[in-house]
Amino acid sequence: MLQKTNRLTLVEQVAHQLEALIESGNWEVGKRIPPEPELMEQLAVSRNTLREAIRALTHAGLLTTRQGDGTYVSASSALGPMLQKRISRTDALETLEVRQALEREAAYLAAQRRSEQDLLDMRRCLEERQAAIHDRNDEGYAYWDVRFHMAVVAAAGNRLLQDLYSHITEGMRAAVLEVYGLNNSDYFEHTHELLYQAIADQHAEKAVEAVQLYINESKKHL
Structure with missing residues (x-):
């Protein structure tokens, strides 16, 4: 619920309120925010104050203004754009080392906490991934590979x-597209199946071992 603000650091107060709506999910990523007149009335601020607050959130990467179409939510938190910029300047090995840290922990937790729906989600990703391999579909292979890892992380709870x-x-x-590709899909298919089975069996240590297997293989292709 938006609240009227006082006059102290007005732009910052407005920006904080709008940011809270984004981070809470009330304003979803990809959706257009309410028009200026509506926000001005709810916040009891001038057009200039509101625009300065929106400009600050745009600079932070949370909002994107489209000429003639309004302003849209582009990220759920300021952390996302910041990390994306950092990752774009990071070499592949550093990114893989971050993956190793996150995916080992995710696999361990997923083996303990996974639901039957989590397993269904993972299995679907593996099946779609295999179908993409069969069809020699690079884009589909990369998409479902990433979706599988996201499903494992989601299962960690x-x-x-x-x-x-x-x-x-x-x-x-x-x-996945540039470094590993379909030519190395057989080995990764095997290790991903090992990971799935370990999570299904709720064997946390084996799940971590499976992650380490495909991380080690990935490093060989850098």
Whole structure:
């Protein structure tokens, strides 16, 4: 619920309120925010104050203004754009080392906490991934590979871990396409099946071992 503000650091107060709506999910990523007159009335601020607050959130990467179409939510938190910029300047090995840290922990937790729906989600990703391999579909292979890892992270049941992981997925997709590709799919298919089975069997240590297997193989292709 938006609240009227006082006059102290007015732009910052407005920006904080709008940011809270984004982070809480009330304003979803990809959706257009309410028009200026509506926000001005709810916040009891001038057009200039509102525009300065929106400009600050745009600079932070949370909002995007489209000429003639309004302003849209582009990220759920300021952390996302910051990490994306950092990852774009990071070499493949450093990104893979971050993946190793996050995916080992995610696999361990997923083996303990996974639901039957989590297993169904993972299995579907593996099946779609295999179909893409059969069809020699690079884009589909990369897409479902990343979706499988995201499903494992989701099964870990840790929202912060899931948020952090989601910000490296674009870099992962590019790596699957450019570095690993379909030519190395057989080995990764085997290790991903090992990971799935370990999670299904709720064997946390084996799940971590499976992650380490495909991480080690990935490093060989850098």
